[in-house]
Amino acid sequence: MRMQGSTTTRVTVEECLSMQDGSTVELRGWVANKSDIGSLAFILLRDGSNYIQLVGKKGTSSDDVMRVMKDVSIESAVVVRGTLRSDARALNGKELLVRDIEVIARAEEPWPINKSTVRSASFLYDNRHLSIRGMKSSSIMRIRSELIKAAFDFFYERGFTFITAPSIVSAAVEGGATLFEFDYFGKRVYLTQSAQFYEEAAICSFGRVFTMQPAFRAEKSKTPKHLTEFVMIEAEVAFNTQEDNMRLQEEFLTYVCNRVAEKRRREFDTLGRKIRPVERPFPRVRYDEVRDTAMKHGIEFEWGEDIPTEAERLVSRMFSQPFFITDYPLSARSFYHMCRDDDPRITLSADLIAPEGFGEIATGGQRIHDYNTLLERIRSSNLPLESFRWYLDLRRYGMPPHAGFGIGVERVLRWLCNLKHIRATSLFPRTITRAYP
């Protein structure tokens, strides 16, 4: 197949877009789209780095090339050689005049995804193994990849140690009703909801740790912000107060969001998303203030109850930057939260809320480090003491004040990409009604 006397170099589409006209290159990729208009044949080639248009012209291209370009099916894998030229009519302003094309793996016809079937979300998710090749979903995944790298960089630059916690656990971190349970050699175990307890053990070894791993929630939530399996980034720091913890979240989110916005500009353009820089410090609103604001808008809820979605959305729409809701009542929080010295009904915890109505993306707080306080809290919450024995045990051996947070990767992405539904942020989303493909 190699052309005699040529200086054909194998490059990616992205690389060849910045090469000079007249360069001879070899590309490998997939037929994203094609159109045959008689004596002209066009193929939109995708290789994972970018897209470029291939052109065949009767008279200029050989009969063989014309035949292959007309016959090739959508999504076939091809290797192609030809000459680059600029043309304003082509996507990305460049096209490849094909001199030589070979089909490496022919795709069956018809390709199931067309301009009619893209109207059906359920069809696209039933065929997610194929539909992820599309421009929108791949842009979201590239942004996701960058976000994850930025998160790792952030924590490593600050001396955090990356740890992984087990996915198979014997006790709940959150409420017991939301666990996936299964048989483990005759014992009842669960899929983890959070790495937090394991991080709390690890901080006494490493000082500051973070995790990034799947979390599972059996919540029967049919909302555009819930997955049953999602990736959570959690961080825990010894000797940190809730004040330190909120500052860390601010630094983390500004670092990650601004890096992603800068590095994945093209993908955000593809999605039509204009994003503004995230700035520190984030505004802080107390739970009581949220409740007052909600009541002024006719949304009533008892003090001590969690903030209803409608109220959270209302407040979220009032901001253009992420913000904290602080001073949650203990009754709306898990047992391990530490309370204020001056008011034992109020926890040292905060939710981090994305603006524009997107809502909660992270929760963090200071944990109880005192043995007797935690023991009393487990008892008054009617939790099985035996399940939390090791967690409690940590408080016997030099547990200092400490704080941490958990942030949902898909929730952040949904906000950054301005997506209607969180399932678009996952390559193979798991929701209450979907575990396939």
Added chain:
RNA sequence: GCCGCCGUAGCUCAGCGUGGUAGAGCGGCUGGCUGUUAACCAGUCGGUCGUCGGUUCGAGUCCGACCGGCGGCGCCA
């Protein structure tokens, strides 16, 4: 778990009120076209009306049960 809505062609949906053997647009396929980009033009294929049962001479249409999905709430990252 709760409230509401929907299952008819590959996709989106009309038809159901007033029962009489099934429609549209898009897509697919075939052919045409020297600049396609959501192409265009001509032709053509396409249905166990979610499942089971009931009423009826006759059910996509009426009744019941079940299954599946969607939107929202609660809960949460």
